[in-house]
Amino acid sequence: MIQDEEYDEQALSPERIKALGFKPQKELLVNHLLPYASALDEESTKFLEQVKVNLAKSVLLREMKPSCGVWSSRLMK
Incomplete structure (x- = not known):
């Protein structure tokens, strides 16, 4: 402990x-x-950046279905 x-x-x-x-x-x-613990911060930061960029793109393009739903569900992971 x-x-x-x-x-x-x-x-x-x-x-x-x-x-x-x-x-x-x-x-x-x-x-x-975990064996890849040193890479977790970098991996999670890249994933969050990808989700934010694609969610913004889908909102700007007014694509509520399916892309906005897909990226918002990935945000919840």
Whole structure:
């Protein structure tokens, strides 16, 4: 349990928040145990950027069905 507490403090450090550009709402403490843990932040940031860009495009093009529904559902993942 001590390792989890140390990771939690490290996970929400000001440096990490600055690198991400936002403060995560929730951190899964077991993510640091995954073999690709170092790539999770970059992967999630790219995914969020992709969703935001495509959701904006679908709204600007007034394509409510299907594209707006698809990208808003991906946002919930």
